[in-house]
Amino acid sequence: RRRFIEICMEELKNCTMNNEPPYNQGQLLRIKRCLAMLKSYVNEFDPKIGIKKHGGTVKGKPLTLKINVVVANSFELTMYANETIGIMRAKIADKLDIETEQLRLITSGKELTNF
Numbered sequence: 001r002r003r004f005i006e007i008c009m010e011e012l013k014n015c016t017m018n019n020e021p022p023y024n025q026g027q028l029l030r031i032k033r034c035l036a037m038l039k040s041y042v043n044e045f046d047p048k049i050g051i052k053k054h055g056g057t058v059k060g061k062p063l064t065l066k067i068n069v070v071v072a073n074s075f076e077l078t079m080y081a082n083e084t085i086g087i088m089r090a091k092i093a094d095k096l097d098i099e100t101e102q103l104r105l106i107t108s109g110k111e112l113t114n115f
Contacts, residue, residue, distance in 0.1 A: 008034045067092060085112050
């Protein structure tokens with residue numbers, strides 16, 4: 001695990017260390033790919049504490065949630081029973097292409113938090 005992160009960080013460093021923005025298309029593609037790989041790696045971990053969740057190797061029972069959005073169309077989201085509210089928030093924000101800080105999750109008249 002540590003080696004994977006070291007490789008990605010080394011690639012990012014190589015792309016940016018001796019160059020000033022604006023970067024060329026090849027550099028931008030390498031940066032984008034490294035960041036995408038790191039993001040998918042981090043998504044397997046609890047975003048708050050950065051370590052594997054208890055029972056993280058077992059995804060739990062799949063759940064399909066109907067998400068109603070005030071400013072966009074409704075959609076369905078598939079999650080697993082052992083995933084946190086923080087992970088759900090990240091998946092919804094990704095689907096809506098917004099930052100997680102801009103997202104409010106409300107159910108039964110109460111706002112959900114990551115805790």
